[in-house]
Every structure is written in structure tokens, then in C-alpha cells.
Amino acid sequence: MPENEYPLPESLPERQREERLAKGVPSGEMRKKQLLKLKNILVEREKEFTDALYSDLGKPAFESFSSEIAVLLNEIDYVCKHLDKWNRPKASRHLKLGSVEVLRKKRQPHGSVLVIGSWNYPVQLTLMPVIGAIAGGNSCVIKPSESAPASAELLKEAINQTFPSEQLCVVTGDAQTASRLTSAPFDLIFFTGSGKTGKAVADQAAKRLTPVILELGGKNPCILDETGFSAAAVRDIVWGKFLNAGQTCIAPDTLYVHRSVYEQTLDEISASLSAFYGEQPQASGDYGRICTEAHFQKVVGFIGQGTVRHGGTNDRSDRFIAPTVLTDIEPGSPVLEEEIFGPVLPVIPYTDLESLLSSGCLQRDALTGYIFSKNNDRIQRFNDYMRSSTISVNQVIHHAASPHVAFGGVGRSGYGAYHGKAGFLAFSYEKTKVQTYHYLRFQGKFPPYSDRNRNALKKLRKWLL
CATH class of the missing domain: 3.40.605.10 (Aldehyde Dehydrogenase; Chain A, domain 1)
Incomplete structure (x- = not known):
């Protein structure tokens, strides 16, 4: 037509x-x-x-x-x-x-x-x-x-x-x-x-x-503890964060790293980014661009809210923002409060899981939550803490591509x-057709009601209703 x-x-x-x-x-x-x-x-x-x-x-x-x-x-x-x-x-x-x-x-x-x-x-x-x-x-x-x-x-x-x-x-x-x-x-x-x-x-x-x-969407938290740390784990996190230039609703929004492996993690993040996109990511054919001018300006605004550990450059004419890692961010900064939805990764050190969860800095009803750990008690604690419809253990993104996994939000991340x-x-x-075939009708259900029929109903209610 x-x-x-x-x-x-x-x-x-x-x-x-x-x-x-x-x-x-x-x-x-x-x-x-x-x-x-x-x-x-x-x-x-x-x-x-x-x-x-x-x-x-x-x-x-x-x-x-x-x-x-x-x-x-x-x-x-x-x-x-x-x-x-x-x-x-x-x-x-x-x-x-x-x-x-x-x-x-x-x-x-x-x-x-x-x-x-x-x-x-x-x-x-x-x-x-x-x-x-x-x-x-x-x-x-x-x-x-x-x-x-x-x-x-x-x-x-x-x-x-x-x-x-x-x-x-x-x-x-x-x-x-x-x-x-x-x-x-x-x-x-x-x-x-x-x-x-x-x-x-x-x-x-x-x-x-x-x-x-x-x-x-939402601020999907990603926790990396000392038992879950490895170069391969960091590589997966970096891939999931910077896929589609960070414009993914289930991307790890903020990375919380146990203090004992914090510096190692930052080094591995930089190494992975260099391996993925080279030292000049704007020239890489494997790295995308920001979709709109307005979103470009929003994401660029996040970069000045911490210390740039990696990246930090941008080119408005090309809608390019380099893969960027931020540290030393002041609590309450917009980059920690708003969904980033772009190639900027805040990396925050923590000392113990309970203190991190009780701090209130993790969005419990994010679209998903990630944890990299070999400690089953911590994994279960994180699972119990999050209200999201999924949490993902030791991997990112992949669950959303599976037809076996229901994909949806809770609370601020949506519903359904x-x-x-x-x-x-x-x-x-679900539509139900109810068809009843009577061979003996109970006349006592009709008015005028009587105490006798009410007593009979009490005895026979499971069979009558």
C-alpha cells in the first residue's frame, strides 16, 4: 500500500x-x-x-x-x-x-x-x-x-x-x-x-x-571483589560497559572494586581499553558514537566530576567521546546519582560488602545488577539485596540476549x-470458559434464605462454590 x-x-x-x-x-x-x-x-x-x-x-x-x-x-x-x-x-x-x-x-x-x-x-x-x-x-x-x-x-x-x-x-x-x-x-x-x-x-x-x-533504565551496579578479580573478569566488565559506546540500558553503570585489588583493576581496565580500541579510539573501526547532540553534551558533562584515569577526550563534530575511567569522585556528584548511559565508568573502592550495601549508593531496583565473586555467601547477599528482576554473576550483558530469561524492570527501571x-x-x-453440567441443583442458594440452608452451606461449601 x-x-x-x-x-x-x-x-x-x-x-x-x-x-x-x-x-x-x-x-x-x-x-x-x-x-x-x-x-x-x-x-x-x-x-x-x-x-x-x-x-x-x-x-x-x-x-x-x-x-x-x-x-x-x-x-x-x-x-x-x-x-x-x-x-x-x-x-x-x-x-x-x-x-x-x-x-x-x-x-x-x-x-x-x-x-x-x-x-x-x-x-x-x-x-x-x-x-x-x-x-x-x-x-x-x-x-x-x-x-x-x-x-x-x-x-x-x-x-x-x-x-x-x-x-x-x-x-x-x-x-x-x-x-x-x-x-x-x-x-x-x-x-x-x-x-x-x-x-x-x-x-x-x-x-x-x-x-x-x-x-x-537505571544505574546498574557492578561489584568486583578480591575473589572475583582477574584480567578476564575486568575484560568482560570493560566490554559490557563500552559496548555501543556505553549506550546500553544494562551496561555496568558504576564499578565498585574491593580496595585490595583497586589499583590492579584500574591498570587492567586501561590495558583492556587499549587492547580493544588502541591508543587512538577515535580512529578505531570497533568503537561507536553518541547518538544525539543533546546526549553528547550530557555525557561530556560527567567527565569533569572526577579524576580522569583513562581517556577523557571528546570531539563534538564527530559525536565522539573516548572510553573514560573516573576516580576520586565526590559523593553526591551527578555522575554517581544519574544514569550515565555513555562511555564513562566511575570506579569506586570499597572495604567490605555490608558497608557498601548499607551506604545506600547502589540502586536496588536497577534493571540488573552484576557481581564478580567466588564467595557464594556474598553472591547470595547481593542477590537478596537487589530488587531487580535479574542479577548476573561473573558475566555481563549476555543474559539479556537469552530467550530463556525474562527481561524486565522493577520500580524505577520499569514494569512488565x-x-x-x-x-x-x-x-x-488468559481467558477461561466455565461450563457446568448439573445433575442435581441445590435449591437452598435462592432466597428466601434460612438458617437451615446456611448451616448446610457451611458443611458443603467446598462442594457448592
Whole structure:
């Protein structure tokens, strides 16, 4: 359908709802066909997506494939493999006094779903919830981030040429377009982005009592104790922090290092950064760029809040900020209070875990928490302390790429979860048909009531209700 024939954004949910009423809920096979169409787009246009991601974020081709396209392909394969099992109706029979009650439970789609994507992983974080929405049997309207325009336009072209708007439709535009969409009568809204914008989306949705799934961010703490220290552990932390130039919602935000290995850790961080990106990281083809001018200015502002141990340079014309390590930071500094979301790593020494946890400097409801340790008691203590939906032990980032792990926030980091079966459940609800076959009706439930019938009810309540 030509672009100019698409309806106004706010009319799309009604149009998709009418289509659903006319044709019914799509079967499992139909859903898998839609998912395979989406997979074909990613496979056949991989080079175009790689180029778009480079244009938006300076993202290396390896990172584009590993952290965006491959994750989506694996998710589609996993969902298609298990969808029939997840979607299978479940029936149960219950004997009651004078009757048999049959319950038939089936997952149902919410209907028309709005997905608002984020700019830092503009392909993966836009399409991952779409996979869950399709698996759940929904139609979907997709609003990519305007801050990653090349990726947004490619998503719009590829999806709108492949799918009818009654199934999937991409709408591009700025914050005003997003506001129009969140005001429209969708049956569910999925938003990935900042806490500030997430609150605005939730407030707008509340006016229609529209359910919302929010995937936000937070200051993910990373603890490295003396038993977990090694060159390999530091290398993993550095990789996870500076992947995508630090613009990752589950990146280690601040690193807390046991004082006994503090200097060694700082040396290993510098060695890893030099090995990864060379002495001139701006010339490295493996290091990305900051997405927007406004975010560039914010991240640069953090650099002056401590002693620069490594990096510290930047180039506004290239949206480049060198991988930077900060030490000697004053408590209460913004870099320790706000989500950094960029290539600046504060490294803070600590003496013992209990004192660190009791200090209140760790965000308990961050999107995730990391600990590198061989001490099981400390690992368990950290696990008990954190309110996040996941903690990751002796590795970073990888858990978020697994369809076996539900991905979602708690508190300030959002609410709701998706990926794998969790995505199927998030984008559907359980509908139960209750059918009772009576062979002896209890007449005492009807007025006028009597003490005799009330006493009988007390004795037989488990069989009657």
C-alpha cells in the first residue's frame, strides 16, 4: 500500500480492531508465518540495517549483527519452536455436589498493540517486543525512535512493504507523533526509553486505562571483589560497559572494586581499553558514537566530576567521546546519582560488602545488577539485596540476549517483562470458559434464605462454590 494511503496514526488501532473482528484471532500457524516474514526482512536486508546502524550510532558491523540482528533471529527461532505448546488450550474438570464444572483456558491477544522503540539499539529494542506481540496474536503499530532516523526509515520501508497495516504498521515521527499515538485507543502499549518519558506514557495511557509495559533504565551496579578479580573478569566488565559506546540500558553503570585489588583493576581496565580500541579510539573501526547532540553534551558533562584515569577526550563534530575511567569522585556528584548511559565508568573502592550495601549508593531496583565473586555467601547477599528482576554473576550483558530469561524492570527501571515465553505471556491474557453440567441443583442458594440452608452451606461449601 502506498504511504499516502495509510490512515492517520490515531486511527490505526480502530482499523486493526475492525480487521480482527472480521477475521478472528490469527492461528498459531498464521503467527509463525508473520514471524518468518519478519525474519526474512532481517536476513535479506542485513547489509542495509548494518549501514543504517552505522549512520545512526557509528556501530561496528560486528556489534550490529551480534547485539541487534542475531538476537532477533534467535528470538524468532525460539518462539516459533515453542509457540504451539504455549498457545495450546488447557482443560480441567472439577467434581462438585450435583454438577461437573469444566474449565477451558486459552491465551488471548490484547488486540492492537503500540510499540515505542528506543534509539540506542534501534532495531533490536524496536522489534523484540513486536515478536512477542505477534506470538500473542496481536496486531501492532510500531513507532521507532526519531533519534535514530536511518534505522527508523528502513524499518518503515521494510515492514510497511511486507505487511498490511492491519497486521503491522510502522509510523515515524517526533515526540508529537508519539503523543498522538499514546492518546489513541490501543489495547496495550509497550515503551522502551527513559524514566521521564516512561512516566509521561503511563500517565497518558492511564486516561484510557490502557495497560502499559515499561522498559526503562537505571544505574546498574557492578561489584568486583578480591575473589572475583582477574584480567578476564575486568575484560568482560570493560566490554559490557563500552559496548555501543556505553549506550546500553544494562551496561555496568558504576564499578565498585574491593580496595585490595583497586589499583590492579584500574591498570587492567586501561590495558583492556587499549587492547580493544588502541591508543587512538577515535580512529578505531570497533568503537561507536553518541547518538544525539543533546546526549553528547550530557555525557561530556560527567567527565569533569572526577579524576580522569583513562581517556577523557571528546570531539563534538564527530559525536565522539573516548572510553573514560573516573576516580576520586565526590559523593553526591551527578555522575554517581544519574544514569550515565555513555562511555564513562566511575570506579569506586570499597572495604567490605555490608558497608557498601548499607551506604545506600547502589540502586536496588536497577534493571540488573552484576557481581564478580567466588564467595557464594556474598553472591547470595547481593542477590537478596537487589530488587531487580535479574542479577548476573561473573558475566555481563549476555543474559539479556537469552530467550530463556525474562527481561524486565522493577520500580524505577520499569514494569512488565518479555523475551521468550515471558513475551508471549506479556502480550496475551488468559481467558477461561466455565461450563457446568448439573445433575442435581441445590435449591437452598435462592432466597428466601434460612438458617437451615446456611448451616448446610457451611458443611458443603467446598462442594457448592
